[in-house]
Amino acid sequence: MQNIPPQVQSMLAQLESYQQQLQLLVQQKQKVQVELNEAKKALEEIEKLPDDAVIYKTVGTLIVKTEKAKAVEELKEKVETLEVRLNALERQEKKLNEKLKELTAKIQASLKPPVAG
């Protein structure tokens, strides 16, 4: 194996940086996905309750009375916010995967020995 030329080394460093970014993105996506599933499940459960159900909500370490309509509204907002964030993360992931693919191809082409070599 010959020494790796500087411009390829710099591409390999870029590749590693992309891979780290991708790993971080995937972790963030999983966290948002878990939160979204929990919010959706809670919404489903709250929506099944009668309209005059006794519902409390936690506010930090305090617990205050709320109403079904308000609780449903807040959960719907939460679900929406999390879906927007999840979509943004998925777009970033797709873009980054494309960059990774292109860079990997470029690196492989650079490392290919010349035909007449």
Add this chain to the structure above:
Amino acid sequence: MQNIPPQVQSMLAQLESYQQQLQLLVQQKQKVQVELNEAKKALEEIEKLPDDAVIYKTVGTLIVKTEKAKAVEELKEKVETLEVRLNALERQEKKLNEKLKELTAKIQASLKPPVAG
């Protein structure tokens, strides 16, 4: 110590992979075991309450009224689900331990110097 032949190196890599899988399994098992103990303890405590006891349940960050019968039913389902998962993990652990044992024996046999050596 002589160089390790390629086929033994590949078995050693497989061994390491099995050990990592086993470590992960043991961690998952402990987590499920803790959840199961908590669910069993909660079930025991709830079952002792009078049938008309005031019981609330948390739904995400919300708290809603429930009934003893429903709470007991949900806890029993949870205990059952966790027991099924624990059994599955224990079966996987047992299988993996057998594979590990076989592979270790195979590696030891490969590394034994030939009798006439």
Add this chain to the structure above:
Amino acid sequence: MQNIPPQVQSMLAQLESYQQQLQLLVQQKQKVQVELNEAKKALEEIEKLPDDAVIYKTVGTLIVKTEKAKAVEELKEKVETLEVRLNALERQEKKLNEKLKELTAKIQASLKPPVAG
């Protein structure tokens, strides 16, 4: 690169120690900032409630009834305590940053080759 003289080595060790202290400070500051934001948000939400609102507070794993006035008072104290702590951490951070700057300048001066060298 020549050997680094002992007094510069000791300054480099000091620099590293300062950088670790700074990193710790920044982490503590972020934690206090998050707690402060949560306390402020809770205060805002509790203040909007009617004076006779049903409010509970968590005491460890117990939940006890409280009143709006008391809850607001406790949250205000919490916000104040956290603000004092945040200010103290910010002062420490500023001081440490100045020390880091001075030491870096001193190290650079020590490593500069003599004019006639």
Add this chain to the structure above:
Amino acid sequence: MQNIPPQVQSMLAQLESYQQQLQLLVQQKQKVQVELNEAKKALEEIEKLPDDAVIYKTVGTLIVKTEKAKAVEELKEKVETLEVRLNALERQEKKLNEKLKELTAKIQASLKPPVAG
């Protein structure tokens, strides 16, 4: 620096093992100390409540009504259990510190060059 004789190497390995045990003990002690402080603070706060105060307790993800007397009793038991555990950990820590001291002295004596050397 000469090669370290095998029996000293084994003492150094033992020393490192003691230090790791000590670090673990200190972490456990801190955790129990934090839990104990929380339980004591909760007990103090619950004891101040009127005897007929509305108190709930969390049982896993469920919340059930309890009474002041019962809550106080459970908290007292918790405080007692944690104090017993803390004392046991402190005794272990003291013993380990003595062992560490003795072993360090033994290692230093072993490494001291002979008088006529």
